[in-house]
Amino acid sequence: MAPQTAPARQNLPVETDSFIGRDRDLSDLLRLLGADRVVTLSGADGIGKTRLALRLAAHATASFPDGVWLAGLACAGTRADVAARIGAAVGVAEEALSDPVDHLCEALRRRALLLVLDDCDGAADHVAEVAAALTASCPALSLLLTSGEPLRVPGERVWRVPPLTLPREGVDxxxxxxxxxxxxxxxxxxxxxxxxxxxxxxxxxxxxxxxxxxxxxxxxxxxxxxxxxxxxxxxxxxxxxxxxxxxxxxxxxxxxxxxxxxxxxxxxxxxALLSDPERVLLRRLAVFPDWDLEGAERVCGAAPLAESDVLDLLSGLVDRGLISLTGEHHNRVRYRLPGAVRRFAAARLAESGEADEARARHTARMVALTEDLGRIAVEGRPMPWAERFGHLQRVVCEYDNVRAALLWAERRRDAEAGLRLCAGLRTYWVLGHHFGEAGTWCDTFLAVEGADDALRGRVMVLRAQVYRAQRRYPEAARMAAEAEARCRAAGDTESVGQALNVLADFDIRDGAYARARERATEVLEAARATGDLWNEAVALALVGAVAVHTGELGEAETRFNTALMIMRGMDHRWGVGLVLMAQGAAAEVQGDAQSADRCYREALDIQRGIGAVPEIAAALAGVGRIAPALGSVAQAYDYLSESLLVSHAAGHRPGAARALEAIAQVALDHGVAEDAFRCAGAAAALRGGLDSELPDPRRPAVPLKPGVEPEQVRAWWEEGRGLGLDAAVDLALRITESGRPARPRPAPARLSEPPRTALTPREHEIAQLIGQGESNRVISERLFITQATVARHVANINRKMGFNSRRQIAAWVNRHAVSP
Incomplete structure (x- = not known):
């Protein structure tokens, strides 16, 4: 999760040394990659498969409009794990209700990209299955694999990586x-x-x-x-x-x-040439998939070494070619052992008899790291947001190590370590929408004997949230109730508050407003007594939501504002974003467009900084839904189309359904009934059926308009239900391109000649293309950026210039001969 920037076209690591001796191989492989969709670089350890694949991928970026993406599979263990690592590489969010491989195939179906799957040996069968599914479902997708042996994927072309050329007689x-x-x-x-x-x-x-x-x-x-x-x-x-x-x-x-x-x-x-301390450090480093200096010091700095020795020893091993630098992440240099070196070091660690001790220290390190995240994510004391967010970024960097610790705890049937890891990862898993992995690990360790009730209760709160994301509402409510009982018996007031807040959220969904208010009020009283600011703010927002549903709008406003004041006082931007989205939804229900717009826009800025794609899409949709009430249908289409594209690119179907519904509503309000009902039907199909409940007031069903026959509506609706996601997205984008008002509101006189300095160079470039009558799709192709980025720039131009439509942008460009 990273702040949103201009769209990248690759995630390949920066080369840290020169590339030597493979020029002819590279040229031949580029031609091969152009002719075959599945190319496997095969050969012995140390032959240079990964390095050749990375250089080949870097040279191939121009051939793949949707980019070149690397997924390291050295530590992958299951089919779902392989799919999750690929999804993380290409930016596809997990879909709680879908098979992970099917979901990945659906999300990548129309993308023209190259996937580089490195070090496939450890999960060869699973990689082969996923690769076969991807190539069968995604006709524009290509695969570049590295493996000791061919994977036997249909259509696979195997390139046996040769050694470097040796001296020949008579040649220098x-x-x-x-x-x-x-x-x-x-x-x-x-x-x-x-x-x-x-x-x-x-x-x-x-x-x-x-x-x-x-x-x-x-x-x-x-x-x-x-x-x-x-x-x-x-x-x-x-x-x-x-x-x-x-x-x-x-x-x-x-x-x-x-x-x-x-x-x-x-x-x-x-x-044999290493010193004894260097040999000790090398074998202990085998427990890491990768690491930074602090991690090496904490895990490897035990007798006969000291933490203060590790830096010099580490530098010596780097100089001897046994350790590679993988780059700098968040101001920390990261290292790894090449695969063959790691296997050699692991064998030496096993021979030394200290493998269990080293892995226990590694697991303890990951437990401490994740518990820091879990504590700081909800800690009530004021803390700079950059510091709080930095803990989340640390877990992102260390996640392969966290997975290794989870596997070690599972093998040891160590319930306490496993549950502590799960509890600490709650923020990472929920914010990143890693619900499948979260549910699997929670179930694994909740089934193991050991650990106290308070710890089990904290993990049950997480499991309840995961059940909710998977729409398994009865299981979610039962799990949250058991969590609350366990934590109450253990005297863990903070966890009781978290469990009650989850239950109150379920009550609101079920319409049990009195019970929700009762639970949230109990949390409020306990939180204020103990200084638990996080639970207090969440409970206040829940009481505000109850007040909206019961028509007590004044109380709702007070509760939301108080919750915001608490979150802002802690400088907790994620918390502020959560409350703003709830407050924006409440304002939208009340018809207060100005307040809703303000809340959604601020939440959008926050979520862009965090990089949580489903939340970005939700905030974009909120701004888009409100825009017509503020007199700007063009902005509505711009924000809603970006929300749709962001959700579609991430494979987040609930977000896509939300955007499709909102586009349908705007289109229907402006006389585009036929396509509006098709779009709404497609949204209903995504949600799981025509008669599925839509309890969220932010996602209203499209109403029947006077003058439209119900039978005709049903026919259009059914056509939409049969479209499929890709076709539905195409339909919605056509609506947003063609459905803007024919007579836009004229710009205020004072903005008839806006200053050029108000726009960035990229915005000037896009404005000129709009002046030439180009659509967002054509602009995205011309400038090699996504349609979502074009839509965002168009919205920014409108906002900066005081315009309300593309027509005004075009008129200004043509009147003043604006050029980039």
């Missing part, structure tokens, strides 16, 4: 890929390293390097590991040491098993 050794890589990495490790590479002589140093590369069979990782020592160990001694550790040279050995033995020998040789 420095022209071979293996020697060039050796020299480059040796100089990177020791800038003073040099051998004569002139073509007029065959110096001993260069000849030794060539011999070493031949002995290493051109395997890139082996070459890099040996080259890292070249500045510290004389070349002749380096060659002698390798000879003692590597299998005897055999010109016939070129298979995967032989190269695996070769790499094992190189790692054994390199490991």
């Amino acid at each position: 050794p420095a022209d071979s890929g293996a020697v060039r890589l050796f020299l480059d990495r040796a100089r990177a490790a020791d800038p003073g390293f040099a051998v004569d590479t002139g073509t007029t002589a065959d110096p001993a140093g260069l000849r030794t390097v060539a011999e070493v590369c031949e002995r290493l069979d051109g395997v890139p990782l082996a070459v890099e590991l040996v080259a890292a020592w070249a500045g510290r160990v004389p070349l002749d001694r380096l060659a002698e040491g390798l000879a003692a550790h590597l299998p005897a040279a055999d010109p016939r050995r070129h298979g995967r098993a032989a190269r695996r033995r070769l790499l094992e020998g190189v790692l054994t040789w390199s490991h």
Whole structure:
């Protein structure tokens, strides 16, 4: 989750060193990728599959309009896990009611993108299943896979990654890929390293390097590991040491098993050259999928090491090529062990007898990290939002480690550690809509004996919220009631308040307003007595919602404003956003368009900063629904179309249904009955049926207009129900493009010549294309941005200039010859 910016077209990591010796492979693979939709780079560990795939993907971005996206699958364990990692890479939100693979296929059905699935060996069968489903369902999608062996996906073209080229007789050794890589990495490790590479002589140093590369069979990782020592160990001694550790040279050995033995020998040789403390740190680092310095210090800094030793030892291992840098995330450098090195280190950890202890420390570290998030997410004391949000970002960065800790706790049947992790992850899972994973882990650890009632109660509150997201309302209510009873018996007042707030929310949905008020009032009294500001603010918002439903509008306004005051006092922007959305919905029901617009717009700004896509779409839809009441149908269509596109891109069907309903309502109000009812029918189908309940006042059903025959409405409605999501989105976008008012309200005289400086360069560019009569879709294709981004820019231009329609933008552009 990150603040929304200009749309990225790839998530590939930044290269940290030079790419050597694969130019011909790269050229051939680019042609292959253009001809085949599934390409697998196969070969032994250390042969360079991942590095080649990343460079190939970077060169291929221009061929895929919807981008190139990397998903690392080294730690994936299940089919759902594979789908979740791919979804996270491409920005597809989880759909609580759908099979994760089916949902992923639906969301990507029309995208022309390249998925890079790296390190598929550990979950090969699951990856093959998901890959086959994607290629069958998504005709414009291509896959680039890395794996030790072919995955046997239908249509798969396998490229056996060869070793780097070796020196040939009569040719300068420095022209071979293996020697060039050796020299480059040796100089990177020791800038003073040099051998004569002139073509007029065959110096001993260069000849030794060539011999070493031949002995290493051109395997890139082996070459890099040996080259890292070249500045510290004389070349002749380096060659002698390798000879003692590597299998005897055999010109016939070129298979995967032989190269695996070769790499094992190189790692054994390199490991023997390390100091004892370096060997201890290396094996302990095997518990991490990736890490930062603080994590390494906390987990690995136990006797015989000290935390203060870790930085220097870590730097030494980086210099020796055993650790890779993966980049900087949120001002913290992150590291990882290459796959072959990690497996070697894990074997040494098992031999040492300290594997359980190291994994226990790793799990304890993740428990502490997630519990910090859980505490700070609802902590009542004032705290800068950047600091509070930073804890969420830390968990995002560490989530592979969190998954590893959950798996370890599951294998150990450690209910307390598992439940503590689940409780701490509540904010991450709910805010990120990771409901399937949350439900699975909660069920796993709630079924294990152990842990106290208060902890179980906290996790049951989360499970109730997940059940609600999955629309399993009876289970949700039962789970929340049991959570409240357990926490009350344990004397955990804060968790009782959380459980009661969840139950009050269910009561409001069921129309049990008196009971909801009673529960929320109990929370208010307890929260005020204990200084629990979070539960107090949430309870106030719930009482406000009850007051809206019971017609006590003055009380509702007071309650919402008090809740906002508390959340703002804590500088808790997520909490402010939640209350604003509830207050905006209340104002919308009351017909107070100005207040609703203000609430939704501020909530939209907050959600853009957090990056929670379903909430962004909800706020956009709120602004769009209110815009006609404020005299701007054009803005209504702009915001609603962006809401629809954001939801569609994220695969969030409830959000898409909400936007379709709102577009249908605006269209119907402006005489577009036929397409309006088709659009509404499509929304009803997304919600699960024509007669499904729509309890949320923000999602009204489209009413029947006078003069329209019910039979005709039913026919249009049924046509819409049969459209499918993609076709429904196309229909809605046609409505928003063509359904704007023919006679827009003229701009105020004082804005007849707005200052050019009010617009950004991108907004000037879009304004000029609007002046040429181009639609949002054409503009998005011209500028290589999404239609959602175009719609947002159009809305910004209208807001800045005081315009109400695209016609006014076009008139201004053409009148004043505006250019970008």
